[in-house]
Amino acid sequence: MRSPRPWLAALAAAPLLLLAGCATEGGDGDAASQSDDAAVTSAVADGDLAELAVDTEGDAPQITWNDEPFAEGDLPFRVSETQSEDVAAGDGDEVAEGHEVQARYLAVNGTTGEQLLSTYEADETVTLDLSNENLFPAFLETLPGRSAGDTLLLAIPAADAFGAAGNPQLGVGADDTLVFYMEVVSSSEPLTSATGEAVEPEEGLPEVEADGASAAQITVPDGTEEPTELVSQVLVRGEGAEVQAGQTVKVHYTGVKFSDGEGFDNSYDRGEPAEFPIGVGRVIPGWDEGLVGQTVGSRVLLVIPAAQAYGEAPADTDGATAPPAHELAGETLVFVVDILGAY
Structure with a gap:
């Protein structure tokens, strides 16, 4: 069953690739586990990040250890505190707390020497949202x-x-320990509302008044x-990258029923944007189809028939109407969505 909040089911399924693990509250068992971890850490001397370098001669960068492939080094490579080494200095905009950082990176497991993650094979960047307190503390x-x-090397302990x-x-x-080679491509303040060129909507659509700071007024x-x-009508055309299926989008939105204009949900009342994967069936189909291909910074009006929202209302059976599958079943829904990011 889908929630009327279209991102809710998505949160549980979103891949937490660069988000810190949540500590489990508990009693003596947790303390014993932490003690065991500390004992393992203390048994292995800290590695020296200065012994590592990056080979950029091939199709993709490779981390080396004393001029040999990392996996052929004296594993495990482990540190008890985050270490960083500059590889090259840039002269672009300064990264500030709370910024959104576009980055390329390669990550290797310091225990096994295996490559874990890389953006280079797909020739892409990722967004590190420094306002997200769940991002790795090291970042x-x-x-x-x-x-x-x-560009820099990072050695990051489990903590x-x-x-x-x-x-x-x-x-x-x-x-x-995780070992990262990272390139800081760009850094900017995160969007808080749509920004770009206003677009005159087609006639015959719901009317929208939106200031980007509070729930839109939809008539x-x-x-x-x-x-x-x-x-899917663009109201403000943003200048950012196109949203692609499989990305996580960050949005502010307002939703009302077409039938009576009654609002049923908005992100502004919760005081923060919503985030969810798009284009992969984690939200109602009208969101997947209507937002993929739009650009970051855009404000989009979505008018979604019931079949692409929460389904049609159940038909009468022998004079009795079956309970609806969802409280919004049978409703055409109207959303105004500000696309603030896509990662």
Whole structure:
């Protein structure tokens, strides 16, 4: 069953690739586990990040250890505190706390020597949202004050990465050090509302008044024809990158019912944007189809027929109406969505 909040189901399924693990509250068992981790860490001397370098001669960078492939070094490579080494200095905009940083990176497991993650094979960047307190503590502490164009090596202990839980999805154990080679491509303040060129909407659509700071005012004029197909109307055309299926989008939105204009949900009342994967079936189909291909910074009016929202209302059976599958089943929905980011 889908929630009327279209991102809710998505949060549980979103891949937490660069987010810190949440500590489990508990009693003696947790203390014993932490003690065991500390004992393992103390049994291995800290590695020296200065012994590592980056080979950029091939198609993708490779981390080396004393001029040999990292995996052929004297594993495990482990540190008890985050270490960083500058590879090259940039001269771009300074990274500030709370910025959104576009970066390229390569990550290696210091225990096994195996490559974990890389943006280079796909020739892409990722966004590190420094306003997200769940991002690796190492990134939150190390990146502010650097400049766009900087490249660096980072050795990150478990405590500043996934925590004691590790990340089984990636094959990272509870005491594994992560080694990153990172390029800071750009840094900017995060968007808080749509910004770009205003677009005159087609006639016959719901009317919108929006200031980007509070829930949009959406009016469905009397006589407005209810569409039978999805309407995705750009109201403000942003200048950012196109949203791609599989990305996580950050949005502010307002939702009302077409039938009576009654609001049923908005992100502004919660005081923060919503984030969810797009284009992969984690939200109602009208969101997936209507937002993929739009540009970051855009404000989009979505008018979504029931079939692409929460389904049609159940038909009468022997004079009795079956309970609806969802409280919004059978409703055409109207959303105004500000696309603030896509990662």
